[in-house]
Amino acid sequence: MPIGPGEQDVRRLQLTGGSTYTMSLPKPWVLTNNLSARDGIRVEWRPTGELSLTPLDVPEEVKTLVELNLDGIPEGALYDHLMGAYLSGAREISAKSENQFSREIRSEIRRFLRSTRGFEIGEQSETSVHLISLLNAGELPLHASLNRMYLLLSSLVRDTFEVLVGSDDELISDFEEREREVDGLHYLIERQVGSMLDSQQVARSLGLGRKQGVEHANLARSLERMMDHAHEMARLALETTPRPRLKSEEFPLSALPMWMDAQKSLMINLRTHDSYQIEEARDSLKAAQLSLKEHEEGLWTGRRKASRLLFEDRISESIRRICAYSRDFGEILLNMIAYDSIQRE
Template structure:
């Protein structure tokens, strides 16, 4: 059947408008006279037609077999791939002595995903269900929390650098898991839209174009959290930081933090003017990074210089990702054709 079919709207019964369904499509999906179809209005006022038998009547279930030679990272990737695919229930089955991997599954549920709970357990099987629904936790709310956690991580990084707080630096990486959980949760919902399991309006988006923008935004925020984490780890390795270096590093960090904060504000308010302002400041950030690196190469030891340059690069990368988000904000502010 052609991707697009033209049909004439006809009047019947004096007031009812009807349109015929394409014969080839009817045959492909197995519709017969008397069957029901579900009609969904889309955000762009188009209509989506589904045979009623295609509409989900229960949770989507999938099996996952864990073999004893599977590594923890393999198990994690296999589990998360099923979560992202939109399955509501994952039946994890353990072959032979692989039941010892149950703790790995529980660790993944705790650190990497939102809303997954064990609802049934046997010696060689775990039945896990996603109890977090898109209607209970909309994408924008999850995205705001993801952005705020990352901003607080950056705030604490700068405070730790200023005060020399080693314990605060050590605490930052653990919060990266929370950002990853929101990232994977939002990505799950966006993938379900792309698969046709949800409509854009179900997750609070206006159309597929906005869903694509959201996909790029959450990836940028996830990468920003990674760079904050990497910076904290590198700062733990620095043995002696001169006053001039600390001053320049904090100046760079505060400007990057302000840039990221404005980026989030512009995105959530859909403010293209503020987004343009953010994008225009990236060159200033690069100049600050260059001045910092020059000072580091003169005053710091070879070992400390290596880690401090990595921190400077990470802060600049945070600014780069902030600019990417700002550009997405500007793009979404332009009405589609």
């Protein structure tokens, strides 16, 4: 029976030559992929027991296009629609309007290009723009993006720590730029994982199973959430005037070296998968969370200035939340270890 994408059919095995099992392929699938007799087909036996059939000459990424009619999009919502098209894995995005693009629309398009990786303007007119992705989803390894996110995060946390104990504010003057880069890498990983779920070719290029890809996206989300709170600490440090001087050896700042050591250990175990080290890091982070919570509750029992107490409380809360997301990061690593240890019979 002819079948199309998303449909199912049951086909019977046939024994030919006394030792070879054969099965006919759906004719619509053969025609769609421009196959003929004696063409090669890659057969992949997946860990789940399924067989994946892929024509040898199929391109790694199929051309995909999302068309946006700006006249049907609410004012101020263009960026969200562009980002949705990006995360969906579209290779090209076309935006058109019956009217000339306003300054706000062009600003939203530029903002989108700054927030993403690999997209450039292919064609542009007064009423339309055609965006093209120059980066294949399978080109950049996910672990490379995760490492870059971690380096940006840890550097901002370390520099903010130095500023809070008295160093020059110039250390964190670029905190907005660092956060934007982490956001861009997070979006890129989400896009790559989405493409993995649609294409086995992309998954093969990245060297990951689809389950592993989803967990990498979860890791990226945890790092992005940590960066949000690191960004908030940097903003508080720069915008609070006068800024209270905090002591490095006392809470809340004394918890930051604990976080740095624990998160470094977790990043190492993204490769080594040592469950003992992961649990040790998570226990350390849990202890830091409890100490910070106790510190915050005790802040308001004294008779200090409210402005200083509020500043210290907000810094402490951000550090505590960073520790919480690091514990989530460790939990995801444990989930990955458990999945890899599954024995299928």
